[in-house]
Amino acid sequence: MxxxxxxxxxxxxxxxxxxxxxxxxxxxxxxxxxxxxxxTCVFCAGNEAKTPPASAGYKNGxxxxxxxxxxxxxxxIRCFPNLFPALSPSSAPLFPSGSLVVFPPVSPELxxxxxxxxxxxxxxxxxxxxxxxxxxxxxxxxxxxLLMQVYRDRVxxxxxxxxxxxxxxxxxxxxxxxxxxxHAHSQLLALPLLSPLLEREIQExxxxxxxxxxxxxxxxxxxxxxxxKNRDCIAFAPFCSKVPFEVWILxxxxxxxxxxxxxxxxxxxxxxxxxxxxxxxxxLGGPAYNLFFQILKAPExxxxxxxxxxxxxxxxxxxxxxxxxxSVSPEKAAxxxxxx
Amino acid sequence: MxxxxxxxxxxxxxxxxxxxxxxxxxxxxxxxxxxxxxxTCVFCAGNEAKTPPASAGYKNGxxxxxxxxxxxxxxxIRCFPNLFPALSPSSAPLFPSGSLVVFPPVSPELxxxxxxxxxxxxxxxxxxxxxxxxxxxxxxxxxxxLLMQVYRDRVxxxxxxxxxxxxxxxxxxxxxxxxxxxHAHSQLLALPLLSPLLEREIQExxxxxxxxxxxxxxxxxxxxxxxxKNRDCIAFAPFCSKVPFEVWILxxxxxxxxxxxxxxxxxxxxxxxxxxxxxxxxxLGGPAYNLFFQILKAPExxxxxxxxxxxxxxxxxxxxxxxxxxSVSPEKAAxxxxxx
Numbered sequence: 109m110x111x112x113x114x115x116x117x118x119x120x121x122x123x124x125x126x127x128x129x130x131x132x133x134x135x136x137x138x139x140x141x142x143x144x145x146x147x148t149c150v151f152c153a154g155n156e157a158k159t160p161p162a163s164a165g166y167k168n169g170x171x172x173x174x175x176x177x178x179x180x181x182x183x184x185i186r187c188f189p190n191l192f193p194a195l196s197p198s199s200a201p202l203f204p205s206g207s208l209v210v211f212p213p214v215s216p217e218l219x220x221x222x223x224x225x226x227x228x229x230x231x232x233x234x235x236x237x238x239x240x241x242x243x244x245x246x247x248x249x250x251x252x253x254l255l256m257q258v259y260r261d262r263v264x265x266x267x268x269x270x271x272x273x274x275x276x277x278x279x280x281x282x283x284x285x286x287x288x289x290x291h292a293h294s295q296l297l298a299l300p301l302l303s304p305l306l307e308r309e310i311q312e313x314x315x316x317x318x319x320x321x322x323x324x325x326x327x328x329x330x331x332x333x334x335x336x337k338n339r340d341c342i343a344f345a346p347f348c349s350k351v352p353f354e355v356w357i358l359x360x361x362x363x364x365x366x367x368x369x370x371x372x373x374x375x376x377x378x379x380x381x382x383x384x385x386x387x388x389x390x391x392l393g394g395p396a397y398n399l400f401f402q403i404l405k406a407p408e409x410x411x412x413x414x415x416x417x418x419x420x421x422x423x424x425x426x427x428x429x430x431x432x433x434x435s436v437s438p439e440k441a442a443x444x445x446x447x448x
Numbered sequence: 449m450x451x452x453x454x455x456x457x458x459x460x461x462x463x464x465x466x467x468x469x470x471x472x473x474x475x476x477x478x479x480x481x482x483x484x485x486x487x488t489c490v491f492c493a494g495n496e497a498k499t500p501p502a503s504a505g506y507k508n509g510x511x512x513x514x515x516x517x518x519x520x521x522x523x524x525i526r527c528f529p530n531l532f533p534a535l536s537p538s539s540a541p542l543f544p545s546g547s548l549v550v551f552p553p554v555s556p557e558l559x560x561x562x563x564x565x566x567x568x569x570x571x572x573x574x575x576x577x578x579x580x581x582x583x584x585x586x587x588x589x590x591x592x593x594l595l596m597q598v599y600r601d602r603v604x605x606x607x608x609x610x611x612x613x614x615x616x617x618x619x620x621x622x623x624x625x626x627x628x629x630x631h632a633h634s635q636l637l638a639l640p641l642l643s644p645l646l647e648r649e650i651q652e653x654x655x656x657x658x659x660x661x662x663x664x665x666x667x668x669x670x671x672x673x674x675x676x677k678n679r680d681c682i683a684f685a686p687f688c689s690k691v692p693f694e695v696w697i698l699x700x701x702x703x704x705x706x707x708x709x710x711x712x713x714x715x716x717x718x719x720x721x722x723x724x725x726x727x728x729x730x731x732l733g734g735p736a737y738n739l740f741f742q743i744l745k746a747p748e749x750x751x752x753x754x755x756x757x758x759x760x761x762x763x764x765x766x767x768x769x770x771x772x773x774x775s776v777s778p779e780k781a782a783x784x785x786x787x788x
Contacts, residue, residue, distance in 0.1 A: 278764030286763025303769030400768035423626025424618030429643030
């Protein structure tokens with residue numbers, strides 16, 4: 109049973125999830141583990157019995173669910189609860205107030221109380237392809253369309269669940285980015301609270317009385333930081349890039365989440381994402397990277413995708429200050445990635 | 449010439465420092481580099497000519513400075529400007545307002561402006577010992593006293609400099625923590641702005657009207673998360689630990705910075721630090737770690753030291769939400785580190 113804990117007095121949280129200590133990837137050499145995977149990958153087609161039953165799967169483009177006893181084969185994309193979840197729907201509220209969603213503000217009295225709630229939430233794995241080694245950059249248009257639709261479906265599904273306030277949809281590619289299994293997969297965490305980063309962001313946006321992302325779209329669609337664009341979206345290196353070759357993919361239309369995207373817009377987002385991952389492969393040798401969606405259930409919000417390659421390390425200075433030292437300017441990064 | 453850039457609308461910053469791309473550690477295998485170092489370490493005694501002149505050195509416990517032409521030998525601790533600085537005192541202000549220290553608030557108009565200032569500041573290396581391979585946990589009391597005094601001196605020196613608003617003093621130990629050279633060293637960055645993390649923290653503290661760290665001291669000095677204590681300080685695993693075996697070292701006395709510490713208090717802090725690093729060696733096999741000092745030039749602030757071993761990776765979820773998933777509870781971590 110995991111637990112969500114609040115910092116003594118700041119709006120910072122951690123999830124204490126000791127069950128995850130049992131993951132084979134922890135405390136063993138990652139090299140050894142990688143070798144094991146190729147022969148016995150639990151995400152591969154045919155090994156469905158080695159994972160929990162699917163919470164949602166897609167076969168011939170059609171949604172299905174699995175009961176406990178059977179495992180559907182021949183799927184195209186398969187979603188199931190993480191076997192070592194950081195958050196779990198069976199967790200009961202622990203915090204005395206009984207409120208799952210709001211940590212009380214800090215008062216002199218509460219500063220001496222440890223604030224924690226049970227680790228309620230959902231943690232899902234989305235296996236992107238039945239084929240081991242098939243990565244996003246090699247997806248056909250049809251496969252890409254389905255993947256983006258699954259992303260949209262699963263986010264929508266979890267945002268509707270009782271006591272869920274936000275969803276984090278992300279992908280870790282490569283060991284250095286935190287992937288413990290090689291087979292292409294994304295993950296989704298549905299949380300009973302707003303992340304502190306999104307909370308600050310929405311507050312700033314509400315203070316502004318206009319959408320800063322709409323402004324950023326205007327500016328960056330014509331800037332030297334632009335990398336690629338299509339009818340609906342741009343991919344660019346953000347002005348304040350934390351890491352070398354950081355990329356944001358931003359739709360022109362003010363859409364707060366994937367749910368508000370039409371099929372056409374989804375596919376536009378997907379094609380830029382696929383093109384960028386291919387660029388990373390061709391231009392940077394296929395580095396480990398983290399991909400995540402900035403999604404917030406608020407009409408003021410403007411969806412984006414972020415790609416952060418792991419070519420540098422956050423060290424003591426970054427941990428201390430929150431300021432990142434980046435040795436490649438976004439202008440140079442964009443110029444390099446733009447080249448054919 | 450580096451540049452400090454602000455996020456489009458949030459209080460987030462990065463330092464674009466392209467000169468640092470020239471560091472030998474970048475884009476070459478770190479294994480190879482490590483081998484090179486042992487024979488030709490530029491931080492070793494006798495190789496002073498291979499680094500910039502000392503900005504401050506200590507010989508027989510006495511402070512000295514170096515002119516361009518000569519290099520003092522026989523030093524105990526030696527400080528000099530980083531050869532590939534993230535910030536540099538020669539940078540001139542670039543931001544149109546001419547203000548180095550305050551980024552303007554975001555307005556509809558400024559959201560279309562890219563906010564940046566020149567990378568003004570200082571970046572110093574503190575070589576902790578003339579002997580290659582001598583680490584903190586093996587320091588004699590005399591060596592430890594000197595190191596802590598040098599930390600205090602250098603922080604005080606930089607906080608007095610014109611246009612400097614904050615100082616980050618940190619140590620990266622091991623490759624996985626971002627150390628590019630093996631020889632024991634710390635680093636100091638003096639900044640023309642407050643880090644966003646410290647800025648939020650001091651705002652929260654000012655809202656509280658009492659010192660939350662004084663409360664935390666009371667609580668944690670008697671909790672199951674306590675690891676070690678002496679007359680003046682405690683070392684404990686914080687309730688909301690971001691990573692396995694995170695440790696905070698906190699003085700009982702409300703001191704805002706190292707400058708406000710007596711020699712005795714400094715030594716108390718140092719002995720807990722040395723003991724913890726030794727614990728990491730004995731109990732965890734000497735993992736890579738980041739060490740940093742939480743220092744803020746404000747009487748409301750309460751100094752602490754933070755130690756974060758690199759036993760886990762921040763991945764897509766952490767980057768997306770700012771929430772860390774930690775597979776070892778601080779209670780378990782403290783119990784494990786307490787054992788003889």
